[in-house]
Amino acid sequence: MTMIRCVSPVNGEVYAEREALTPEQARAAVARAKVAQPPWAARPLEERVALVQDGVRRLNGLGDRVVEELAWQMGRPVRYGGEFGGLNERAAYMGGIAAEALAPMVAEDSARFERRIERAPVGVVFVVAPWNYPYLTSCNTIIPALIAGNSVIHKSASQTLLVGERWVEAFDGLLPEGVFQNVVLDHEGTERLIRERSFGFVNFTGSVAGGQAIERAAAGTFTPLGLELGGKDPGYVMEDADLDWAVDVLMDGAMFNAGQCCCGIERIYVHESLYDGFVDRAVAWTKQLKLGNPLDLSTSLGPMANRRFADTVRAQTAEAVAAGARPLIGREVFPEDDGGTYLGPQILVDVDHSMRVMREESFGPVVGIMPVSGDDEALRLMDDSPYGLTASLWTSDPERAARLGRVLDTGSVYMNRADYLDPALCWTGTKDTGRGAALSVLGYHSVTRPRSYHFRKVKA
Template identity: 45%
Template sequence: MTTLTVDNPYTGDVACTVPLADEATVNTVLDQARAAARAARATSLAQRKDWCERMVAAMEAKADAIATDISRMMGKPLAQARGEIRGMAERARYMISIADTALADVVLPPKAGFERRIIKEPLGVVVDLPAWNYPLLTAVNVVVPAVLAGNAVVVKHSPRSPLCGEHFARAFVEAGAPPHLVQAMHCDHPTSERVVGDARVDHVVFTGSVYGGQRLTLASAARFRHMGLELGGNDPAYVAPDCDFDKTVENVVDGAIYNAGQSCCAVERVYVHRSLYKRFTEACDALVRGYVLGDPMSDKTTLGPIAQPNHPLELEQLVEDARGKGARVVVGGKRTQVDGKGRFFEATLLTDLDDSMQVMRQESFGPLLPIAPVDSDEEALERMNKSELGLTASVWTKDRERAARFATQLEFGTVYMNRCDSVDPALPWIGVKNSGRGHSLSALGFDQLTRPKSIHFRLSF
């Protein structure tokens, strides 16, 4: 039997070992999912809501164990991992609360002698490939609405966080859901590509890199299947002259450094109006220096290790590229360890950047805060849009009209005013350009997990 071993990014010890599915196992899982999908289709929405609510309660009851698994597998500080469980429950319960309305038939206006409706049918088998950085949130965005819509789900979690898929599958069993309604499966990348192209799979959702999304899209192309893709961002923030200064500094720094910057919607580049530039960078300096690196299990730790083994070097190369092109490294910029342990990267403040620097043009996925001065709203808007990625953007201002002007012209799925790095389950989560396609969450999220069917009945001749 082939296995996957995940290391602990702080201790270097084995965090977990899981079996990788061979061809026979894949066939069994997909056949079971097909049978479960047929069974789920025949159940009531009330029953599916009950399973999902009980699933959430089961995971909440094991919150400490799940949070510990997350910290061991990907290095997130334990307090933040506990917070992710709360966020998972909030998203799940919101989707449960709107399911009756979102999945209801669309009844067309009366037409003499006819009945006309649009019903929303489940797709069948949904394969979900969540990301490791928020292993519960990226999974729940798909798992719960898919089940509510009457689908079966196979969770093929990231090889950095495989135990999280198992937590969802076990919680549905504990909730009394039918066997195999939600299954966890571990497999290598070539097997994943074969799975998404399998005729037994009706829909695929992937959260990860642009390259991964391209590979999976090619693998499923022959099936004429729509895929949901959330592929990250290079998310900009604009600090306008009239911002609420102290709150803006605090939120922008947190938006860049939280979870060691390993967030698809982290603040990746900041454009500050020149009238505030010196004061803003000085204020950021003090906060960036305040992060505490250390054991993710310690409540004192506010910056955990980097999850992926090769990434600290990649972050250092981004910093050196910027330095070589004239940027100033005010704080941090290097790989490090704590008491001889861990693959850490220092919380880093970079100033005097321009858009030729790699750190301003690609997703860094690390605790980097690059800041550049701009002379006007127009310059900020132009530079914010100068990206192949388009997930989120934020505008920091007291002027709602300014934010509204930016929102109409920014080429991003979500535009924030005075917040960042946040997901509201009542709003659809959308990527444009190379940040993906499709959307999750909100009432619109159910549209990706159902297909419309037209009911066109002539009632009398």
């Protein structure tokens, strides 16, 4: 018997535990999903859209419970109210474009021929969700997959073990039995199901090592994969930027959720003419945060989800300081930094790309800030990373931003904003950030496959 446990970062105690499914139980869940999928796909599209959106509304009804559970499981302060704003925006948008995104592409409809391409559901979609934004990230696949006529099997991260149960509660009695299921699996059980070719599509959000394990498990099965892995997202503040706005958004992008954001800002490059002013404002902005218990409404910075995550940030910071970096936030400002999960935020200057903190994923409340002489240096440094999820450009010149964006090796380019997913746009990455497409019309293409029809009409 394998137990999956969530140890709360709030107090270091076990908050929830569940028994992992046996191989036989896991296969039975897949079998139920496969039986349930064809009649679900046969229902009218508008009915599927309505039922899925009803489920999202029911999930909203669990709001207070969900917010408190997230605080206990992964440490996000309750003052931020969970993930419902982005979840509702994405659900509404994906439901609204479903008819267009799934409409047949008609090449010919004449007296002699009918030729078209339809989007067919892939069957059973497996969603392996992360812990940092477990509802927001999983909804990117769950919602279009169900609307497109697939059944879905969801697996929560151990750190947010209860999330899948809330999804089940939201859909219970709305969706036919077997169409949406939550499973509790260890790594071996997850990889076994993938090796056994159980799914028509697998979506995984997590570490690079986790993505590599998923790819190895899928090797030779030809199972399509969507992988969102690591990130080291940069911001570049140009000489014509609105400085106050840039500081406010970039520092929020660096520190929100204790820096545990897929597209959070982890390094900032500032034109030398604005550098001193940016750094001064960034320090003042950061000192206004309050580190503490996430269940306290006055807390704006909660603990990191796990001590080992905090230890990674501490190690990167210590190495950088030993190599010459200068920390600007004294420990006396955030005395609750106790060597455990509660980690005070940090700004580092005098950094360079020989330091891990500027090239490897930190995923915590630390950011390095470097001066640059202009676009050429900024571009070189922004692309000097094994990752490519987003890049944030700060300028009053959209043409300049577009010109720079076209040469950056990244999935999304922002101008004068950061750390946001627009459901109308494709969410994707390059390099070690992974591959695949979520949200937008292309998100529907990930959970469907093209089926071509070529009919020659023979007259008697």
